[in-house]
Amino acid sequence: MSAAPFDFAPLLPAGLPPAAARWTGRVKFDFTGGNNDADSLPLDGLMAAADAVLRREGRTLSTYGLDSGPQGYRALREFLVAKLKTDAGIACTPDDILVTSGSLQGLDLVNATLLARGDTVIIEQDCYQGSINRLTRLGVTAVGIPLDRDGMRVGALATALDDLKRKGIRPKYIYTIPTVQNPTGTILSVERRQEMLRLSATHGVPIFEDDCYSDLVWSGKRPPAIYAMSGHGGVIHIGSFSKSIAPALRVGFIVAPWDVMSRMLALKTDGGSGALEQMVLAEYCARNFSRHVPALRRGLRAKLETLMESLNEHFGAAAEFEDPKGGIFLWVKLPDGVDTEKLYQPALAAGVAINPGAQWSVDKAHGRSRLRLCFASPSHEEIHQGVAALAEVCRREFGVPAQTKG
Amino acid sequence: MSAAPFDFAPLLPAGLPPAAARWTGRVKFDFTGGNNDADSLPLDGLMAAADAVLRREGRTLSTYGLDSGPQGYRALREFLVAKLKTDAGIACTPDDILVTSGSLQGLDLVNATLLARGDTVIIEQDCYQGSINRLTRLGVTAVGIPLDRDGMRVGALATALDDLKRKGIRPKYIYTIPTVQNPTGTILSVERRQEMLRLSATHGVPIFEDDCYSDLVWSGKRPPAIYAMSGHGGVIHIGSFSKSIAPALRVGFIVAPWDVMSRMLALKTDGGSGALEQMVLAEYCARNFSRHVPALRRGLRAKLETLMESLNEHFGAAAEFEDPKGGIFLWVKLPDGVDTEKLYQPALAAGVAINPGAQWSVDKAHGRSRLRLCFASPSHEEIHQGVAALAEVCRREFGVPAQTKG
Numbered sequence: 001m002s003a004a005p006f007d008f009a010p011l012l013p014a015g016l017p018p019a020a021a022r023w024t025g026r027v028k029f030d031f032t033g034g035n036n037d038a039d040s041l042p043l044d045g046l047m048a049a050a051d052a053v054l055r056r057e058g059r060t061l062s063t064y065g066l067d068s069g070p071q072g073y074r075a076l077r078e079f080l081v082a083k084l085k086t087d088a089g090i091a092c093t094p095d096d097i098l099v100t101s102g103s104l105q106g107l108d109l110v111n112a113t114l115l116a117r118g119d120t121v122i123i124e125q126d127c128y129q130g131s132i133n134r135l136t137r138l139g140v141t142a143v144g145i146p147l148d149r150d151g152m153r154v155g156a157l158a159t160a161l162d163d164l165k166r167k168g169i170r171p172k173y174i175y176t177i178p179t180v181q182n183p184t185g186t187i188l189s190v191e192r193r194q195e196m197l198r199l200s201a202t203h204g205v206p207i208f209e210d211d212c213y214s215d216l217v218w219s220g221k222r223p224p225a226i227y228a229m230s231g232h233g234g235v236i237h238i239g240s241f242s243k244s245i246a247p248a249l250r251v252g253f254i255v256a257p258w259d260v261m262s263r264m265l266a267l268k269t270d271g272g273s274g275a276l277e278q279m280v281l282a283e284y285c286a287r288n289f290s291r292h293v294p295a296l297r298r299g300l301r302a303k304l305e306t307l308m309e310s311l312n313e314h315f316g317a318a319a320e321f322e323d324p325k326g327g328i329f330l331w332v333k334l335p336d337g338v339d340t341e342k343l344y345q346p347a348l349a350a351g352v353a354i355n356p357g358a359q360w361s362v363d364k365a366h367g368r369s370r371l372r373l374c375f376a377s378p379s380h381e382e383i384h385q386g387v388a389a390l391a392e393v394c395r396r397e398f399g400v401p402a403q404t405k406g
Numbered sequence: 407m408s409a410a411p412f413d414f415a416p417l418l419p420a421g422l423p424p425a426a427a428r429w430t431g432r433v434k435f436d437f438t439g440g441n442n443d444a445d446s447l448p449l450d451g452l453m454a455a456a457d458a459v460l461r462r463e464g465r466t467l468s469t470y471g472l473d474s475g476p477q478g479y480r481a482l483r484e485f486l487v488a489k490l491k492t493d494a495g496i497a498c499t500p501d502d503i504l505v506t507s508g509s510l511q512g513l514d515l516v517n518a519t520l521l522a523r524g525d526t527v528i529i530e531q532d533c534y535q536g537s538i539n540r541l542t543r544l545g546v547t548a549v550g551i552p553l554d555r556d557g558m559r560v561g562a563l564a565t566a567l568d569d570l571k572r573k574g575i576r577p578k579y580i581y582t583i584p585t586v587q588n589p590t591g592t593i594l595s596v597e598r599r600q601e602m603l604r605l606s607a608t609h610g611v612p613i614f615e616d617d618c619y620s621d622l623v624w625s626g627k628r629p630p631a632i633y634a635m636s637g638h639g640g641v642i643h644i645g646s647f648s649k650s651i652a653p654a655l656r657v658g659f660i661v662a663p664w665d666v667m668s669r670m671l672a673l674k675t676d677g678g679s680g681a682l683e684q685m686v687l688a689e690y691c692a693r694n695f696s697r698h699v700p701a702l703r704r705g706l707r708a709k710l711e712t713l714m715e716s717l718n719e720h721f722g723a724a725a726e727f728e729d730p731k732g733g734i735f736l737w738v739k740l741p742d743g744v745d746t747e748k749l750y751q752p753a754l755a756a757g758v759a760i761n762p763g764a765q766w767s768v769d770k771a772h773g774r775s776r777l778r779l780c781f782a783s784p785s786h787e788e789i790h791q792g793v794a795a796l797a798e799v800c801r802r803e804f805g806v807p808a809q810t811k812g
Contacts, residue, residue: 004638005638005639005663006606006607006610006612006638006639006640006663007610007665008520008612008640008663008665008666008669009665010610011520011576011578011579011612012519012520012669013520013521013522013525014522016519016669016672016673017672017673018672019665019668019669019671019672020476020668020669020671020672021668022501022664022668023475023476023477025475026469026473033470034470034677035468035469035470036468036469037468038465038466038468038469039465040468041464041465041467041468043460043464043465046460046464046467047456047457047460047461047464050453050456050457050460050682051453051456051457054449054452054453054456055453058447058449058452058453059444059445059447059449060444060654061447061452061652061653061654061655062441062442062443062444062446062447062652062653062654062783063432063441063442063444063653063654063783064439064440064441064653064654065654066654067432069429069431070426070429071429095428101507101656101676101679101680102676102677104675104676104677105676108676113418113422114414114417114418114419115419116419116420119419130675133675134675170417172417173417200412201412204412204413204416206412206414206417232410232411232412233411233412234412234414235412242677246467246468247467247468247469247470247677248466248467248468248469248470248471248472248678248680248681248682249467249680249681249682250507250676250677250678250679250680250681251680257411257412257414258428259413259414259415259425260414262425262426262427262428263414263418263422263425263426265425265426266422266423266424266425266426267422267423269510269536269539269540270507270508270510270511270514270656271440271508271510271648271653271656272654272656273507273656273680274507274654274655274656274657274679274680274682274683275654275655275656276456276654276655276680276682276683276686277680277682277683280682377468377469
C-alpha cells in the first residue's frame with residue numbers, strides 16, 4: 001500500500017505545547033537540569049543492593065505492585081517512614097506514603113487532584129520551572145510571593161491571601177520549596193513555617209510542600225518539615241531520591257492525609273511506579289543512606305566553591321549571588337542590561353547551557369537578568385572552563401563583564 | 407499547633423474518580439490483572455544483566471535520560487529496532503521510538519496528543535478496561551466495533567465510519583489490539599489489516615495499534631504489525647515488556663512518525679522513564695529475548711490448558727469460550743442469567759478475583775454474563791482450586807452450573 005503521508009495536524013486539539021525538537025546530544029558545559037555528581041553515585045552499593053534484593057525476592061516482579069499494592073514497595077515506604085521521622089520530624093506510617101515516578105509525578109497527581117482550569121494557586125515568585133510550566137498548561141493562575149534570605153516572605157503571603165479573599169478567590173494551595181528553595185537556595189525559617197501554617201488554617205488553603213532538595217543542606221541540619229509542624233493536617237509533602245541518589249532512577253514520593261491520598265491514588269493509573277528501582281533503593285538506603293548523603297554533600301559543596309570562585313574570577317562584581325544553604329544550583333544576578341533569555345542561544349553555541357531566569361520566575365522582569373547555574377554534574381575543570389566561556393559570550397553580547405583581566 | 411482536621415473536600419474539582427479503597431492484600435485465587443508467571447521470570451538473566459550494565463555504565467544514572475536524551479535508553483531502542491523488524495516487520499530507527507513507563511503511559515501520551523473532550527474514537531467492542539476507562543475519564547465517545555474469531559469485523563468498521571461521516575464526525579483514531587486481542591484472544595487477519603488500513607486512508611482516521619500481547623502467540627508466528635503494513639504512515643504503535651518479561655518493570659514504548667512523536671515528546675514531562683529498568687532490559691533482551699519468550703509461551707499455554715480443563719470440569723457446558731491464539735487471559739461466556747458484576751463480590755469473599763465482562767466491553771449488555779480470567783499468575787493448583795471455588799459461588803448465587811458432579 002502506498003499513499004500520501006498521513007497528516008496528523010488536523011487531528012491535534014487546541015492548546016498542545018509546541019513540538020519537541022530532536023535531541024542533539026549533551027552539551028559540553030551543562031549548567032542546567034537536576035543532574036547529579038557522577039563521581040558521588042554510590043555505584044558499588046547500588047550493585048550490591050540490586051543483587052541482594054533480586055536474589056531474595058526478584059520473582060515478585062511478575063506481579064504489578066510486587067506484593068505491596070498500589071502505594072509502592074513496602075520496604076521503601078518503611079525506609080521513608082524512618083528517614084522522614086529522623087530527618088524531617090514527620091510522624092507517619094507506610095499507608096500515608098505513595099511512591100511516585102519521580103517527584104514530577106507527585107506534582108502531577110497533586111495538581112490533578114486539586115486543580116481545575118481557572119483556579120488560582122500561590123507559589124514562590126522565583127520557582128521551579130517545571131512547577132510553573134505545569135500551572136500554565138493547566139490554565140491555573142499562579143500568584144507569586146517574593147523571597148528573601150529566609151525564603152518566602154510571609155508578610156507578603158498574608159497580604160496576597162487577604163487580597164484574594166476580597167476578590168472572592170480561595171487559592172487551591174500554597175506551593176513552597178521551603179528547604180533549599182529552587183532556584184534561590186534559601187531555607188524558610190521555623191518562624192515563617194509557623195506563620196505559613198497559621199495563614200493556611202485561617203484561610204483554608206492547604207500547603208503543598210516540595211522537599212526534594214532537603215537532603216542537601218550543607219550543615220546537615222534542616223528545620224522540621226512543614227508537614228511535621230502542622231496541627232491541622234492540611235499539608236501535602238513530596239520528596240525524591242533524584243538529588244540524594246540518582247535522577248535517572250525515577251523515584252519520588254508523596255506524604256498526605258488519606259482523604260486526599262485516596263483521591264490521588266485513584267488518579268494514579270500507571271500500573272505502579274518502576275519496581276526494580278524501588279527495590280534497589282530500599283535495599284541500598286536502609287543500610288547506607290545516612291552515610292552516603294554527607295559524603296555527597298561534601299562533594300557538592302566543593303563544586304559550589306569552584307563555581308563561586310569561577311564567577312568571581314570571570315564576572316567579578318557583574319555576577320551577584322548569595323551563598324546558598326545547600327542544593328545543586330546557584331541563582332545569579334547579572335547587570336540589568338543582560339537579558340539571559342537572549343544570552344541562552346549564543347551561550348549554547350559556545351557549548352554552555354544555562355537556565356534563563358525568566359523561566360524560573362513568575363515575575364519575568366525580575367528574572368530577566370538572572371540565571372540558574374547547576375553545578376552538580378560538571379567537573380571542577382568543566383565549571384572553570386564553562387564559566388570562562390560564558391563570561392566571554394556575555395561580554396560579546398552585552399558588554400559585561402567588562403574586560404578587566406590581562 | 408492544633409486545630410480541626412483540614413477538610414480537602416471543598417477544594418476537589420468536579421469529575422474526579424471515586425476515592426481509592428485501602429489495599430487489603432493479594433487475593434488467594436487471583437484471575438485478574440496482567441500479572442505474569444513468576445516461575446517463568448528469567449531471574450538469573452536479569453541479575454546478570456543488572457550487574458553487567460551497572461558495572462559498565464552505571465554512573466550515567468547521575469544524568470536524567472542517561473546519555474540517551476528524552477526518548478529513552480539508546481541500547482533499548484536499538485534492541486527494539488531489531489526485534490520489531492524480526493517479529494513485526496516494522497522498519498524503523500531509534501529516533502522513531504519513545505520508551506515509556508509501561509504501555510499505559512503510551513496510552514496516556516497518545517490520548518493527550520490527539521483527544522479533546524467531546525471527541526469520538528473507534529475501538530473494539532470488547533476491549534481492555536484501562537483503555538475504556540481512560541476514554542470515559544477524558545469525556546471521549548467510544549464507538550465499539552464487534553469482533554469475531556478473526557478480530558475486529560471490518561465490515562462493521564466500514565459501516566461505523568460511514569455513519570459517523572454522515573453525522574459530520576471524524577473519529578480521532580481506530581484503536582485496536584490486533585495481535586492477541588484483550589479480552590477475546592483473537593488475532594486480526596492480514597486481509598482485515600489491509601482493509602483497516604484502506605479505511606483509515608479513505609477516512610483520514612489514524613490507527614492506534616496496541617501490540618502489547620503480540621509476543622505471546624502460541625504458534626510463535628504473528629502477522630506483520632499494522633504499522634509495518636501501512637503505506638501512509640498513519641499508524642501509532644505501542645508495545646510493552648510487561649507481558650514478555652515482567653509487569654512490575656514499567657517499560658513500554660511507542661513507535662510513531664516524527665510529526666506526532668514530537669508532540670507526544672513535548673507532553674512527556676516526567677524527567678524520563680525509569681533508567682535502571684531500561685538498562686537491565688536492554689542488556690538482558692539483546693542476548694536472551696528470543697530464547698526466553700518461547701519458553702514463557704510454553705508455560706503459559708500449559709496454564710491455559712489447566713484453566714480450560716478446570717472450567718470444563720466444574721462449569722461444564724455453562725462456560726463457553728474459544729481457545730485463544732495466545733496471551734494470558736480467557737474470555738468466558740456464562741449463561742445469560744449470570745451477571746458477572748454481581749458475581750464479583752461473593753467470589754471475592756470466597757477468595758476468587760475475576761474481571762466482570764461489563765468492565766471489558768463498551769456494550770454492557772454483551773459483557774454482562776461474560777468474564778475475563780487471567781491464568782498466567784496463579785499456579786496450576788490454584789487454577790484448579792480457584793475455578794472450583796468460583797463454580798461453587800456461581801451455583802449458589804445464580805443456580806449455574808447445575809450440580810452434576812458427585
